[in-house]
Amino acid sequence: MNNKISFAGNKGDKVRSDCFVSLELKETGGIVINLQSKVKVVYGDSIIKLLNSILEFFDIDNCELSIEDKGALPFVIMARTEAAVKQLINTGKEYLPDFLPVNSYASKKDQFRFSRLYLPGNSPSMMLNAGVHKPNGLIFDLEDSVAFSKKQEARFLVRNALRALNLYGAERMVRINQAKMGIEDLEYLIPHNVNLLLVPKCEDADYIKQLDTEVEKIKRKHNIKQPTWYMPIIESALGVEKAFEIATASDNVVSLAIGLEDFTADLGTKRTKEASESLYARTRIVNACKAAGVQAIDSVFSDVADMDGLRENVRVSKSLGFEGMGCIHPRQIQVIHDSFAPEKDEIDKAAKIVKAFIIAEQKGLGVVSLGSKMIDPPVVKRAQTTINLAIQLGMLEENWIDRE
Amino acid sequence: MKEHMKLVKNAAGRMVPEKINGEPAIPYKGVGKYIPEGKKHAVTIKSCANFPDDGNKQVESLKQALINCGLKDGMTISTHHHFRNGDLIANIVFDIAHELGVKNLRWFPSASFPCHEHLIKYLEDGTISHIEGSMNGALGRFCSHGKMSKTAILRSHGGRYQAVQDGEVKIDISIIGAACADPFGNANGLYGQSASGLLGFALADSEYAEKVIVVTDKMVEFPCVPWQIQGNYVDYTVLMDKVGIPEKIISGTTKITKSPDRLLLAELTAKFCDVTGIIHDGFSFQSGAGGTSLAVGEYFKSIMKERGIKARFARGGSNKYLVSMLEEGLVDYILDGQTFDLDGVRSMADNPGHVWTSPFTSYNYHGKGNFAQLVDVVILGATEVDVNFNANVVTHSDGLLLHGIGGWQNCLFSKTVILPVPLFRDRIPIITDEVTTLCGPGELIDVIVTERGIAINPLRTDLIEKVKDSGLPIKTISELKNEAEEICGKPVKPKTGDDIVAAIKWVDGTIIDVVRKVVE
Numbered sequence: 001m002n003n004k005i006s007f008a009g010n011k012g013d014k015v016r017s018d019c020f021v022s023l024e025l026k027e028t029g030g031i032v033i034n035l036q037s038k039v040k041v042v043y044g045d046s047i048i049k050l051l052n053s054i055l056e057f058f059d060i061d062n063c064e065l066s067i068e069d070k071g072a073l074p075f076v077i078m079a080r081t082e083a084a085v086k087q088l089i090n091t092g093k094e095y096l097p098d099f100l101p102v103n104s105y106a107s108k109k110d111q112f113r114f115s116r117l118y119l120p121g122n123s124p125s126m127m128l129n130a131g132v133h134k135p136n137g138l139i140f141d142l143e144d145s146v147a148f149s150k151k152q153e154a155r156f157l158v159r160n161a162l163r164a165l166n167l168y169g170a171e172r173m174v175r176i177n178q179a180k181m182g183i184e185d186l187e188y189l190i191p192h193n194v195n196l197l198l199v200p201k202c203e204d205a206d207y208i209k210q211l212d213t214e215v216e217k218i219k220r221k222h223n224i225k226q227p228t229w230y231m232p233i234i235e236s237a238l239g240v241e242k243a244f245e246i247a248t249a250s251d252n253v254v255s256l257a258i259g260l261e262d263f264t265a266d267l268g269t270k271r272t273k274e275a276s277e278s279l280y281a282r283t284r285i286v287n288a289c290k291a292a293g294v295q296a297i298d299s300v301f302s303d304v305a306d307m308d309g310l311r312e313n314v315r316v317s318k319s320l321g322f323e324g325m326g327c328i329h330p331r332q333i334q335v336i337h338d339s340f341a342p343e344k345d346e347i348d349k350a351a352k353i354v355k356a357f358i359i360a361e362q363k364g365l366g367v368v369s370l371g372s373k374m375i376d377p378p379v380v381k382r383a384q385t386t387i388n389l390a391i392q393l394g395m396l397e398e399n400w401i402d403r404e
Numbered sequence: 405m406k407e408h409m410k411l412v413k414n415a416a417g418r419m420v421p422e423k424i425n426g427e428p429a430i431p432y433k434g435v436g437k438y439i440p441e442g443k444k445h446a447v448t449i450k451s452c453a454n455f456p457d458d459g460n461k462q463v464e465s466l467k468q469a470l471i472n473c474g475l476k477d478g479m480t481i482s483t484h485h486h487f488r489n490g491d492l493i494a495n496i497v498f499d500i501a502h503e504l505g506v507k508n509l510r511w512f513p514s515a516s517f518p519c520h521e522h523l524i525k526y527l528e529d530g531t532i533s534h535i536e537g538s539m540n541g542a543l544g545r546f547c548s549h550g551k552m553s554k555t556a557i558l559r560s561h562g563g564r565y566q567a568v569q570d571g572e573v574k575i576d577i578s579i580i581g582a583a584c585a586d587p588f589g590n591a592n593g594l595y596g597q598s599a600s601g602l603l604g605f606a607l608a609d610s611e612y613a614e615k616v617i618v619v620t621d622k623m624v625e626f627p628c629v630p631w632q633i634q635g636n637y638v639d640y641t642v643l644m645d646k647v648g649i650p651e652k653i654i655s656g657t658t659k660i661t662k663s664p665d666r667l668l669l670a671e672l673t674a675k676f677c678d679v680t681g682i683i684h685d686g687f688s689f690q691s692g693a694g695g696t697s698l699a700v701g702e703y704f705k706s707i708m709k710e711r712g713i714k715a716r717f718a719r720g721g722s723n724k725y726l727v728s729m730l731e732e733g734l735v736d737y738i739l740d741g742q743t744f745d746l747d748g749v750r751s752m753a754d755n756p757g758h759v760w761t762s763p764f765t766s767y768n769y770h771g772k773g774n775f776a777q778l779v780d781v782v783i784l785g786a787t788e789v790d791v792n793f794n795a796n797v798v799t800h801s802d803g804l805l806l807h808g809i810g811g812w813q814n815c816l817f818s819k820t821v822i823l824p825v826p827l828f829r830d831r832i833p834i835i836t837d838e839v840t841t842l843c844g845p846g847e848l849i850d851v852i853v854t855e856r857g858i859a860i861n862p863l864r865t866d867l868i869e870k871v872k873d874s875g876l877p878i879k880t881i882s883e884l885k886n887e888a889e890e891i892c893g894k895p896v897k898p899k900t901g902d903d904i905v906a907a908i909k910w911v912d913g914t915i916i917d918v919v920r921k922v923v924e
Contacts, residue, residue: 016830039831041802042895071830074893128891129665129826132855166891330664 008083008153009076010122011068017125019072023084026062031055037069050074054081057095075164076124076157083153097164099192106226107171107195109254112392113137113231113295113324114340115333116173120145122154127161131168133330136337139173142185143200151177155188162192171195173231179207183214190218194228196254201262202232203239208249215252229254231297235262240281247292255295257326258285261302273309275316286321300326307335314339337393347390350383355401357383409904416794416842420915424907425534425554432916435845440770440913445571445612455639459626462587462641466619467500469640470577473615475501478508478533479576482609485515486581486593486600486742490652493581493619495522502531512573513537514564514605515808519652527552536573537564538808539906547905548805550921556805556906558798561605561741562767562774562814563909568608570770572913578613580606580633581647585620589638590631593743594753596622598648601722601743601752603632604762610637621647632760658723658745660702661695665855669824670696672876673783673853674703679874680867682781682820683707690719690776690815691783693744696824700783701725708734719766719779722748722758730757739775741766741811767814769911774814782818786825788839791881793846793861795823796839798908801832803840803898803922805906813911816848820867824853833888833895835881840898842917843908852881859884899923 011020075097116137140158175198176182230253264271289296298317301310357380360368368375390396409421414431483494521542526532534554567573582591583598593600616638623643677683691697717737724747729735739759752758766775788796825834852859857879900920910916
């Protein structure tokens with residue numbers, strides 16, 4: 001009998017949509033539940049029922065369980081309770097919320113990833129409505145935004161969120177921890193349909209290969225067929241030097257991202273708005289990505305109030321060859337989408353080129369020309385990419401060519 | 405409510421009493437269905453012979469004024485909420501009543517605030533028998549738990565004017581706190597340390613109360629101009645050190661929400677108004693000073709600028725954002741009911757584009773029309789909305805009475821009523837099968853905007869037609885309700901006792917619903 005008291009979750013005046021659970025195992029006395037909840041009148045009975053079913057699942061017959069609830073959804077209460085139980089009991093059993101059928105989608109290697117919104121992995125309140133802001137990807141972060149003492153409970157929370165929270169079609173991403181801890185994260189994630197893993201502070205192709213092996217192992221065990229992509233984050237001088245190796249370490253790498261806070265710290269310089277200190281690193285990464293045939297993704301823009309600054313940042317980023325950027329606030333999403341999306345005159349020009357190409361092909365001409373100008377094959381390729389993007393973004397109809 | 409009451413089903417299907425606090429009460433009959441007969445209330449004829457020849461009605465203290473007014477057991481005492489949470493007057497009035505040993509008073513405020521928690525002890529010791537007016541926070545809890553000896557009555561701002569005008573509530577003594585006044589009793593809220601903008605909520609009281617006291621901390625020589633309260637209605641004037649706490653009367657500056665979820669609600673609301681053509685040249689709107697409402701106004705502003713159009717008028721408490729629209733020529737007039745920040749106060753003193761309104765001009769249902777009904781679109785809040793578009797603003801889903809009605813019911817007569825609300829707040833679904841307390845009938849509520857979809861009242865076939873192909877996430881209200889329950893779980897209705905602790909009046913003075921005692 002482990003008679004210490006375990007704790008999980010968050011409490012305090014500012015905490016919302018979360019709960020704080022404390023658990024003490026006893027020899028006798030049956031199950032005692034102390035529920036304090038701001039939704040007690042409406043959901044008190046169902047919370048008690050849920051807690052009893054969790055305790056029964058873990059074969060706990062005698063205990064005192066106290067919960068301070070601030071309107072946590074059931075999947076949160078489950079995660080917090082399981083986290084408290086597992087500090088006291090050694091068991092391989094998992095108390096899983098039902099997997100929402102709408103969450104079973106896969107993502108494609110080359111789908112666009114303009115925006116990806118970071119969500120602190122141990123803060124349920126920020127997760128609940130994240131999907132309605134329609135980012136391309138949602139990242140549950142187990143790394144920097146989770147305090148060391150909360151790492152384990154965040155794994156349960158993120159696992160349950162992956163199952164029970166509707167992400168409204170956003171690519172389902174998790175930023176795992178660094179090194180060995182990141183490998184340990186996998187069993188909480190892979191069985192629950194993660195589309196993409198962000199690999200922080202990546203400096204080493206071997207780590208990606210190791211990740212590949214471990215992910216495959218778990219997938220085989222759980223008979224998972226859907227792909228799991230990787231987005232290594234380059235955050236150090238060494239990482240920049242190794243960018244191409246990392247990008248080509250596995251077929252599952254779909255992009256490299258750059259993390260400028262850590263990178264500039266590693267350089268021993270300050271991060272500025274103009275970002276000239278990281279220009280080399282960024283262009284180097286873009287180059288490595290293009291050489292490897294993967295997407296280059298830029299760092300987050302951290303001043304959430306400065307939308308003009310963000311817009312300018314994206315403009316520069318796009319001109320360097322980046323194809324997406326991280327977000328730390330939902331209001332950044334629209335600005336990033338608008339700025340990475342092709343502009344109308346770009347689409348119009350691309351449409352003319354693609355059309356000229358099709359006509360040339362139909363006529364069996366070896367050369368594509370527009371007016372008096374010859375069009376080189378790479379120009380046609382770029383135009384086709386622009387058109388595909390415009391169609392995916394709903395800026396152009398799929399059958400545009402028939403409508404011309 | 406301790407007495408045993410006979411209940412009848414009103415036109416909204418709610419069981420309501422036929423008598424409240426011993427007075428007959430009329431059950432709600434439907435929108436526009438109840439037309440009262442008879443004459444308005446009138447006060448006793450007064451004569452200048454009984455007032456000072458020099459017009460100086462100033463007495464040495466509020467206590468003296470109350471004694472002169474004949475304060476006694478069972479009277480109805482009114483105060484006003486122009487000083488909001490910085491009000492000192494109501495508490496002092498009942499301190500005096502307590503000191504004088506007066507009992508069983510009916511407090512008839514235009515609204516109460518958390519600062520009035522002080523009065524709970526007088527509700528407990530019988531100085532005050534009950535409150536007719538909004539109850540926030542602690543007072544609401546006290547009432548919800550059935551601790552008030554009589555039944556509370558909640559009215560809208562317009563309903564309060566109507567009740568006074570129609571003689572449903574006869575005010576014995578009205579104490580009007582004013583930022584600036586003269587000894588004759590002319591008063592306004594524009595100048596002085598306690599400036600709050602307008603004094604419209606005290607208008608009915610000045611006209612219809614038997615005795616009127618004006619209390620100020622800035623007494624100027626006659627004439628105090630412009631006068632918002634006319635001295636000819638006033639019995640006594642009093643100068644005090646302080647009538648309010650300035651920083652709690654007016655916030656230095658109102659702020660737009662930073663919450664991404666609320667901003668999304670505001671953005672969707674504005675987009676809805678844009679695609680449906682509600683935002684057009686010469687239109688009118690009202691949105692309050694809450695974070696989401698302010699954000700709606702800012703989205704309106706950018707749409708109007710983009711389209712090169714302007715609004716004829718905006719109703720609403722002035723604030724820095726509305727004032728900037730006035731100054732940029734995007735609205736011709738602001739129709740002010742109250743003022744929310746210092747930019748509002750400043751602009752009101754300088755800019756002729758401000759129009760003073762009162763619950764009489766804006767909201768009174770027993771008049772020959774009112775301004776609220778002329779507004780093209782109003783953006784309001786709610787604690788709950790049900791699948792029939794009925795809405796609640798006074799209680800929460802756990803049954804606790806925590807908010808007043810304000811002008812909310814009166815604004816439902818605007819041409820389009822939009823409620824931007826989250827689908828759930830801290831696990832509590834906002835869209836439910838049936839509202840805990842009915843405050844506004846669904847036939848007057850047109851659009852519910854949530855972060856997960858927009859529901860349009862089926863009665864508004866015109867709006868439904870206009871949003872086709874708009875790309876907006878249109879859903880049925882039942883779909884939204886089901887979505888909320890899938891996320892949060894099916895909510896359980898609170899257990900309530902039989903005791904009726906409060907009655908909710910409709911704009912015409914009928915009883916639309918009641919609030920029952922909360923059982924722990």
